[in-house]
Amino acid sequence: MIELVRTDDPVFLGWLRTRLAAAGVHAEVFDAHTSSLYGGALDAITARVMVDDADIARARLILAEADRLDSGTGCEASDASDASDANDD
Numbered sequence: 243m244i245e246l247v248r249t250d251d252p253v254f255l256g257w258l259r260t261r262l263a264a265a266g267v268h269a270e271v272f273d274a275h276t277s278s279l280y281g282g283a284l285d286a287i288t289a290r291v292m293v294d295d296a297d298i299a300r301a302r303l304i305l306a307e308a309d310r311l312d313s314g315t316g317c318e319a320s321d322a323s324d325a326s327d328a329n330d331d
Contacts (some may be wrong), residue, residue, distance in 0.1 A: 243292040250288045261304045267297040302315050
C-alpha cells in the first residue's frame with residue numbers, strides 16, 4: 243500500500259473515503275482514531291489514507307478533484323444559476 247495523503251480534517255477524510263469507494267479504489271485509513279483523539283493538536287499524528295499500489299493513479303485523480311473543489315475551480319456555480327433562471331420563465 244502507498245500513502246495517498248495525510249489529514250486531520252474529518253470532513254475531508256469522509257469525502258475522500260466516499261469518493262475512493264465510489265471509484266472502486268480500496269483505501270485504508272491509518273491512525274484515524276488517534277488523530278481525532280488529539281483534534282489535530284499534534285502534527286505528528288494525522289490520519290493517513292493508504293491505497294493499493296495498483297490504484298494509486300486513480301486515487302491521485304480523485305485527490306486532484308478535491309484540490310479543484312477546494313480552490314473553487316471545480317465548481318460550476320454559473321451553470322446552476324443559469325438553470326434556475328431558466329425555471330423562472
